Amino acid sequence: MTKIKESSSISLNKGLAELTCPVTYVMNKIGGHWKPIIIYQLREDAKRYSELRRAIPIITEKMLIQSLKQLEADNLVIRKAEPVVPPFVTYSLSPSGRELVPLMNMMAEWAIQDSGRVML
Amino acid sequence: MTKIKESSSISLNKGLAELTCPVTYVMNKIGGHWKPIIIYQLREDAKRYSELRRAIPIITEKMLIQSLKQLEADNLVIRKAEPVVPPFVTYSLSPSGRELVPLMNMMAEWAIQDSGRVML
DNA sequence: CATGATACATACTTTGGGGTAAGTACTTGT
DNA sequence: ACAAGTACTTACCCCAAAGTATGTATCATG
DSSP, rough: OOOOOOOOOHHHHHHHHHHHHHHHHHHHHOOOHOOOHHHHHHSOEEEEEEHHHSSSSOOOOHHHHHHHHHHHHHSSSSEEEEEESSSSEEEEEHHHHHHHHHHHHHHHHHHHHHHTOOOO | OOOOOSHHHHHHHHHHHHHOOOHHHHHHHHSSSSSSHHHHHHHSSSHHHHHHHHHHHTSSSHHHHHHHHHHTTTTSSEEEEEEEOEEEEEEOOHHHHHHHHHHHHHHHHHHHHTOOOOOO
């Protein structure tokens, strides 16, 4: 009885993990280097694309727009485009996105505690 | 004035993000497909290596041991090896690791809510 | 004497996320 | 006429995380 190979499980696993593991579900939504930072920037008020760019100068335009698209697809942020020229596009947190903020605060608290912990 | 290039920023960014962003700090500790699942398995009691393997049959031994090593290095789990043969090794959550459990529960709650949300 | 169980280790390959760099389309300012 | 600002898009590359497969050392059991 040879092992049965079931079609490269790399992406399969990801789906499975997301189904079984809610933590992975969250990670997939707010994971990646930039998404939490973007969410943090939008925690209070909506911001224009260019405002975000200036608020996070280290990010490339590609990554910014890519992250924003993903956040929008996962409807954590809402994109509002006024059909004027030059374009005027604002991004803001959706209800789901807003509910993420206290969660991120908890993560921050844990991070502070953990980084200050002394091991015996 | 040409742009100044500051030594391939890929790993630099990661470090910077971790310093500035506590969420990223958390992600780096419990990110990856397997770590949250392992922590979940250990949330109540310690488990042997082989118990973990059987509890998460889809994981490969390489990934299991790798994740465990990283969790140990970040001292979220504690490895206890009895010098007998056959080897008897148990893994359990450290204090830091245990404090992660309520955080993960919050993530789970958000995940449930979010996945059940209807978009208008 | 070979198989299975214990708990790993290690070489090799794949793949997708992130980075670099450049282009697009349209208008205002000088 | 040309730079600058708006908000993107696209082609290409690189690397680290994850996966595949196999090896190791010891003992018990059939």
